[in-house]
Amino acid sequence: xxxKALNTLNQLxxxxxxxxxxxxxxxxxxxxxxxxxxFEEASDAKVYxxxxxxxxxxxxxxxxxxxxxxxxxxxxxxxxxxxGNYNSVENTFxxxxxLRIETNYPIISNNxxxxxxxxxxxxxxxxVGGSQPLxxxxxxxxxxxxxxxxxxxxxxxxxxxPLNDKNFLLFQIEGALNGNYNFGxxxxxxxxxxxxxxxxYGWKTDDYTNFAVGLSRTYRGGRLLxxxxxxxxxxxxxxxxxxxLLPARAAVRRNFSTKSxxxxxxxxxxxxxxxxxxxxxxxxxxxxxxxxxxxWELRKSEIRARISWDKSITDFIWFNVQAGALITYxxxxxxxxxxxxxxxxNDLGIPFYLRFGIQLVSP
Numbered sequence: 377x378x379x380k381a382l383n384t385l386n387q388l389x390x391x392x393x394x395x396x397x398x399x400x401x402x403x404x405x406x407x408x409x410x411x412x413x414x415f416e417e418a419s420d421a422k423v424y425x426x427x428x429x430x431x432x433x434x435x436x437x438x439x440x441x442x443x444x445x446x447x448x449x450x451x452x453x454x455x456x457x458x459x460g461n462y463n464s465v466e467n468t469f470x471x472x473x474x475l476r477i478e479t480n481y482p483i484i485s486n487n488x489x490x491x492x493x494x495x496x497x498x499x500x501x502x503x504v505g506g507s508q509p510l511x512x513x514x515x516x517x518x519x520x521x522x523x524x525x526x527x528x529x530x531x532x533x534x535x536x537x538p539l540n541d542k543n544f545l546l547f548q549i550e551g552a553l554n555g556n557y558n559f560g561x562x563x564x565x566x567x568x569x570x571x572x573x574x575x576x577y578g579w580k581t582d583d584y585t586n587f588a589v590g591l592s593r594t595y596r597g598g599r600l601l602x603x604x605x606x607x608x609x610x611x612x613x614x615x616x617x618x619x620x621l622l623p624a625r626a627a628v629r630r631n632f633s634t635k636s637x638x639x640x641x642x643x644x645x646x647x648x649x650x651x652x653x654x655x656x657x658x659x660x661x662x663x664x665x666x667x668x669x670x671x672w673e674l675r676k677s678e679i680r681a682r683i684s685w686d687k688s689i690t691d692f693i694w695f696n697v698q699a700g701a702l703i704t705y706x707x708x709x710x711x712x713x714x715x716x717x718x719x720x721x722n723d724l725g726i727p728f729y730l731r732f733g734i735q736l737v738s739p
Contacts, residue, residue, distance in 0.1 A: 423540075423541040427490060429584060436738075437480050437736045438479050438736040439476070440478075441696065442473070443475075444472075444473040445472040445727045446727040448702075449469075450724040451723045453720070469502055474501050474525060487538070495529075497528070500527075502526065503522060521674070524556040528553070531550070544577075545576070546575070547576075548574040552595075554649040555649050557652060571593070585611070590604070594624075599714055606620070606621070615631050616629065617629040627639040637685075638683065639682075641682065642682065643679075644677065646676060646705070648673050672709060674708075674709055677707070684699075685698070693737075695733065696734075702726065704722075704724040708722060
């Protein structure tokens with residue numbers, strides 16, 4: 377009897393174990409399903425627009441180039457602000473050339489904010505003729521441009537702030553040190569720093585199009601201006617696109633492949649340069665000018681109508697070559713960087729220019 381009872385008890389235990397082995401996988405599966413659903417993304421999670429437009433030319437992280445313009449004749453005449461007699465004089469730029477270094481460094485990059493800082497250096501070496509006397513003892517300013525290069529050293533930042541899945545804000549701020557300074561005398565020039573800024577509100581309608589409008593404070597016209605700004609980037613298909621930031625630049629893009637493209641358009645370049653005499657001396661003394669104001673500004677702006685070709689050497693290294701016409705929009709001398717009239721004005725021809733460079737681009 378005892379043996380029979382033990383057999384019965386063992387059979388009951390075996391049935392219990394079999395039941396647990398059968399039911400356990402279903403319990404485990406049910407438990408896994410529950411846990412995974414807890415980590416699913418909420419259906420109302422906010423999505424932000426990004427700054428990418430498919431087909432757009434790549435972002436340049438480092439750009440080193442050399443710029444060269446051919447001979448150009450120019451005539452200096454009295455401006456509306458000039459007081460006294462003035463005899464116009466003609467002169468010649470034998471050439472205009474210089475190095476350009478542009479850097480762009482990402483500081484913050486996530487789906488809610490992108491901040492890039494940049495540091496640029498441009499120079500223009502203007503080789504001109506000798507000084508000639510003008511009305512009385514006053515002498516033309518041209519030789520000042522031959523003594524030292526015109527230099528621009530600019531530090532700034534771009535900010536892209538998405539608002540939702542469609543709209544965004546764009547900001548730019550820049551401080552630029554412009555002048556015919558030597559680096560040995562740069563300390564005395566920091567109070568002449570020129571500040572530029574822009575703010576735009578935009579829409580990204582799809583992966584191939586973005587558009588923005590806003591206001592900018594700029595020296596691209598050669599003097600301080602407050603003007604509207606319009607951004608429009610559009611990729612029509614695999615071959616054609618449009619890249620615009622008006623009035624600064626605009627171009628039609630022709631893609632040959634993802635590693636090669638051609639651009640046809642223009643760019644407006646300009647700054648107001650603080651001028652100094654030889655070795656940092658007084659400009660009025662250098663010009664034999666009897667006035668009391670020595671804060672001379674060269675207000676220079678030019679339109680570069682151009683065609684450019686960009687080609688990949690490796691995934692991250694590209695070269696660029698561009699050529700076109702250099703059309704002077706403004707080149708005058710005054711004591712004020714924002715005045716609408718000028719003390720002296722200059723009429724220039726339209727020389728040919730060429731630029732070539734090497735770029736490190738963002739992947």
